[in-house]
Amino acid sequence: MRFATVLVTSILSFLSIITFPAGGATTTLQLNDDVLGLIVFKSGFHSDPLKSLDSWNEDDDSPCAWRFVKCNAGNSRVSEVSLDGLSLSGKIGRGLEKLQSLKVLSLSNNNLTGAVNPGLALIPNLERLNLSRNSLSGDVPSSFSDASSLQFLDLSQNLLSGPLPDNIFQNCSSLRLRTLDLSNNAFSGSVPIGMSAVHNLKELLLNRNQFSGSVPPDIGLCPHLSRIDFSNNLFTGTIPASLQKLNSLNFLNLSFNFLTGDFPQWIGSQTTTAAAFEYIDFSNNALTGTLPATIGDLKSLKFLSLSENKLSGPLPNSLSGLASLSVIRLKGNAFNGTIPNGLFDMKLDEIDLSRNNLAGPIPPASSKLFETLQVLDLSENNLAGDIPAEMGLFGKLTYLNLSWNQLESRLPPEIGYFQNLTVLDLRSSGLIGSIPGDICDSSSLAILQLDGNSLTGQIPYEIGNCSSLYLLSLSHNNLSGTIPESMSLLTKLKILKLEVNQLTGEIPQQLGKLENLLIANVSYNRLVGRLPAGGIFQTLDSSAIEGNLGICSPLLTGPCKLNVPKPLVLDPYAYGNQNGAHDRARERSTNFRHHRFLSVSSIVAISAAAVIAAGVMVITLLNASARRRMAFVDNALESMCSSSTRSGNLTAGKLILFDSKSSLDWLSTNLDNVLNKAAEIGEGVFGTVYRAGQGQAMVAIKKLVTSNTLQYQEEFDREIRILAKARHPNLIPLRGYYWTPQLQLLVSDYAVQGSLQAKLHEHSPSSMPLTWPDRFKIVLGTAKGLSHLHHSFRPPIVHYNVKPSNILLDENLNPKISDFGLARILTKLDKHVMSSRFQSAPGYVAPELACQSLRVNEKCDVYGFGVLVLELVTGRRPVEYGEDNVVILSDHVRVMLERGNVLDCVDLEMGEYPEEEVLPVVKLALVCTSQIPSSRPSMAEVVQILEVIKTPLPNRM
Template sequence: MTSMHLLSLPFNQLSGNIDGTLITKLTNLAFLDLSNNQLSGELPASISQMPSLEQLLLNGNQLRGVLPPELANCTKLKILNLRYNNLSGELAAVNFSSLSNLNMLDLGNNKFTGDIPASLYSLKSLKALRLAKNSLEGEIAPAMVELQALTYLSLSADGLTNITTALQILKDCKNLTAIILSKNFNKEAIPTNTEWADRYFQNLQVLGLGGCQLTGQVPLWLSNLSNLLALDLSENQLTGPVPTWLGSLPYLFYLDLSGNLLSGEIPPEITGLHALTMDHFESRINQSILQFPIFIKPANGSGLQYNQLTELPPAIYLQNNTLHGMILPQIGQLKNLLVLDLSHNNFSGNIPVELCNLTNLERLDLSTNHLNGEIPSTLNSLHFLALFNVANNNLEGPIPSGGQFDLFPLSSYEGNPKLCGAILLKHCSNHSGNEDPPTTKHMNKKVLIGMAFAICFGGAFILIMSAFTILYLMKAQQRKYARTNKVKFIATSVSSFPNVPSGDSILVMVPNHGDSAKKNLSMSDILKATSNFDQENIIGSGGFGMVYKATAPDGSKLAIKRLSSEMCLMEREFRAEVEALSRAQHKNLVSLQGYCMHGSSWLLIYSYMENSSLDYWLHEMANSGLMLDWPTRLKIARGTSQGLCYIHETCQPHIVHRDIKSSNILLDEHFEAHVADFGLSRLILPYNTHVTTELVGTLGYIPPEYGQTWVATLRGDIYSFGVVLLELLTGRRPVELFKPKESAELVTWVKQMRYQGRQDQIFDLQLKGKGFDEQMLKVLEIACMCVNENPLKRPTIRDVVAWLENISVDLQTK
């Protein structure tokens, strides 16, 4: 297909009617994409004068009226997508049987009426059919079995009847992998015939029957669907227990039984779902792009669509039933789980500590049950948790602090009057799990009131005097420090910290990093090396403080980050966190060589990077005549992805960076990338009460979802890394304020250029014509997947590492 045969103008805010006269002049056009604009009016009958047309994409507009019968003259059509318009009338007006080459048809989200037209059943090449969210009615006709090539069928939210007949017919469409019939068959009984699954539906991977108000129990025949990945039976009237045999489905990773009348306890077998416990389960799933996106979750609607089965979030939805009993500790085995919703049931007992093993969990909802006891403090190790809700239970004791728990809203805890903690402004010091002694219960009320008053008054007096004493001692220590400038050096251990006399500073060099010369560093050496932190030695700055270049007594260079004095750090937590970060050792991370608590200053000592930052080379050196060639840029992208993969998946504890950007990617003398500041967000935020509700990140790199949740996640880092990839490809900054609105933001501009088919104009002029266009196009594809607005559609960092590695291998063979 040559360029003269293609017209692609999606997402261009085109408005008005489609010009029928212009259509008659495009007789050789094979590909027409005007999707996602603001086109209105009717689809012109002159469309029949485009005999070469193979793909017609007009989805996401405001077209109205009926489908012109002349559409049947476009006999070469392979793809027809008119989803999301206001088209109406009966589909039978078009004779689809003449479109024998059609393999993808999407007329969903319109206002079509009547039965499914009989002419559709003659399309032997049809692989994907979506007529969802119209006003169709009647039954699925027996002639549907003629569609033997069909793999994807979505007829949800129409007015179909007779579910038994529908399934009996569809069982003979042997290639079907996705059947979505949600919101049909109102209040019918779900079929229980087991013969279907014994011989049929063996290729079925997705089954959606949610929102139908079906009666009966979860049918046993589903247990034979050995390839089932996703099952949606939500918003029905199913009764009985959660079947034990669900745990035997080898690939099931998405289960939605919410909004039913299920009773009993969660069967232990559910906690053995193989796909949720195995390593790299995604590799067992078909990685190909679906013909049409999957819309499921009628009970848990988020408006999200999934173009690959691997994008579906591993989830268990059991909310809004009448389940009871304990929450099984074995659920902690389901390490691949991203969503667990058990809300609005009758669960009792404690929240299992074992839930802290769900290290990938992003949503945990246990609200509106009868849970008691404390919230396990170990849950604050769930670094990717974006939603946590335990409202309306009988919980008590302190709410965990640190990590994501400093960011959840108060509504997550309401309806638990015995909870306490800083977020509730309710002190926990007197909390005890024991009841008052029996003698106290029977004491005279007046005596108790008098004692309480005396205790409060006496306690307040002691606190005030203690405060004055502490202030006096602090002043004395500061005067002593000013006189002696004493520094106590602690040798090489970071696993234990001796008691340090008041007023002393602590300088710790991390083992295996510094040589013997650096082990003898003193605070006076650091002050001398930075000229007492003179501004002439500043080599960088950021949200956490200034970075200074320092030359050690042995002549080696260091980078000293001096944390802002406004940071509210506690010494014990600072030591614990830096100790954790010092274990994060990878060739693509800036190595932490040591740290120091010196008076009111908190210093971090890093290796010095000879070639500064990626930001410096892309944006400061752009006009100097020096440039990064494509192999070097690809090398930097690979190194950065490997460093990011290490902190996300390998090091313990896992770390969400929160501020991936080109200025935090430092380059050594060989232009090897080193991710910097990878621990500072983790180090600062859990203990800084002044910034827990602030949006972390840098303009242009912040994922769109952060504006709604204010919770940093793994997928947020992926978005920011995607922006860095776009910087490497384009040489442009993420935001250029003096450019027109449509091109000021890098991500928006790149997407528009791609939609217009002008991706060759995206690349940095210094890179074009050097023989690397094919590799750059592949990296562009990766970058655009990373900056997808839907966080669930972004790839994992492990996938990105593999893709970049393959591109690098391809580059080396040229």
């Protein structure tokens, strides 16, 4: 392939210097230019899995019949090449500059790597260039500032980095650029000035990068700009006043930056874009001041989001004049006063005014709002009065949150009319009266939270109609009567909270059939009798059932009362009596319960421990010689690397950096000094980790075990670039790699606080131990990182090695998952890797892998996560070896939970902790470590449950 490329390139160069007389021969040469140019361009692809370019034949006289190629009807020259979404791999090579009539080049959504070819800007008539959704790296070539015909440039969703060329705008006096999209990359530095030179620019999209400094003050000098998106960057300073000169601007997104200053009072004034604005998003900044009344003059405005700022003052009544508005989000500010009545007389899809200081009643809604409203969030304000009865007429409403207000209202019977409602949150809103029986007539409700009110009466039997319920919370009310048997129909239910009420009778035995239930609490009621035999109820701890009249459980010291017919004669010692033998009976009951448990759970735990211990011994013996051979290979490779370093051969490879920061430039010339024993900071299944650099330039370099890794740089490059796209606040970003057949290195960020393993188990006596808030932050952050890997990629990225040594901590103890997805660079999961995995991470390995089935899927990570959570809560290692026994942490905690003293497992070093958080977290961890993979939740579900567990009470003074 490389020989063919060189040959074709040589022929192309040769033909370019031959002179032909005028006439038909000139046309033939031009056709050959197009054919040969495309063939040379094709040779840059090393993989075409769909065989999309098979019709591209260098023997053809014309490419006009080739797939994905279009020609100009007038001169039969190629005018368009569109190769979008063909899974092509390789680089953008030469050849296209010969296509003199090419106007459109689109290569989006492929696996292209390497730098952006500067020669693309030399295509004389190119108008549209789309290279988005690839893995291109490096800088934007400065040659693009001279592409005078270019009208559309899309480089979004790549790995491009570094600052933009200083002259990208300044030398653009002849550039007809109308769209510039650099979003979803890793560009940094400030945005160069000189935008006024790009006279025709209409769309400027720089969102989701790392740009800093101020928003360019001359941005308002591009008279035709209609769309600006600078969101999710690091911009500071104020919103430039020059924006008010953009009379065509209809989309402005500056969200998720660090902008300060007052909200621009010129918004909506006569000299601004009042007639054009359709979309404004300034959310998640630090803007202050008030909203001007002139905002009501933005007659075309459809979307307004100012959430999470520091805005104050009343909401202007002029908001009701925004006839085109469909979404208004003002949450997380300090707005006061009342909600303008006219706001509920509009055709809005979403209203979010939560977390402000709004008072007064909820305005009555009109028929216009009934037809359109989908989301209504007025939570965490000071609203009072009744819940309007007409709310039940919101036919499209999916989310309703009125929690943390002072409504002192009854639930209107019409509340059950919702046909599409999935979330109803009315916590701590002063509700009185009973729960309507038809509250779930729509059967679409997934979350129902009515806790913290003054509700009375019975839980309606019709609650069983809520077939989609995921969370049901009725705690801290004055509900009475029995728990309805119909709750057993809630097969999707995962969280049930009924504590602190006046419920009576027995818990229906049918509730034991709720297999998905993870958390249940019925404490502090007037319940009696046995707990349901199945499901989670047999593993409830004492805090979930205490404070009742007579629940029968060995975990409780109080009396046991059974609702049984009179003729039935009971063993007087089974549950206790009233004749002084209570303690003896309870002791017998406890002993029976304990003895029965030992016959099942303890045997399983002991058997599992024996199997794992035996497996480790067998694998150790079988692989002893293999380890010796691997040690020999490692020593040989180390020797080769050392000799290569001395001879200068190490630099024969190339250091590829996805983020070309100046602070990493030194790596290219200092690799020889990196791989030394003094710099070693860790070792794992996939290789050894070294620390390199100083201060802000500190990085971690992993030297991979080269046996069993991909042997071709193209394949290695493709897989590593996929991992490099995994960007998340709880993932260690991959910065680059070094590759030769004998040596592969991965470059990533260095975590200043080290690993969770060191922080939890290897800290010095003088260092501060992790508190519960620290540990919960680590649990939730790790869950979010794994969820991103599992659910944001297709196929999912499986970590395969979740354990504390692979959870790194930044200066604020935020968790950063490292070493994710390295199984992708293995040619196969061989026995050496498996045996090394068992020996390096005992206790974290999912049982399906222990059976050598090698089914690497997301549920393996869920298992390892569950063990890690138990380790964080208890402070103990996942497997501990005594003189004559082996303690497996998950089995030990499960036993303690069933005995009712699971809190005895909690690490005392972390000080005070809230039981209402620790206990559900422990239970969730045990579900994650289920022996059956299908019984474990997904990481997305884990994140949802953790966020429900950690529901902070609002700070109310």
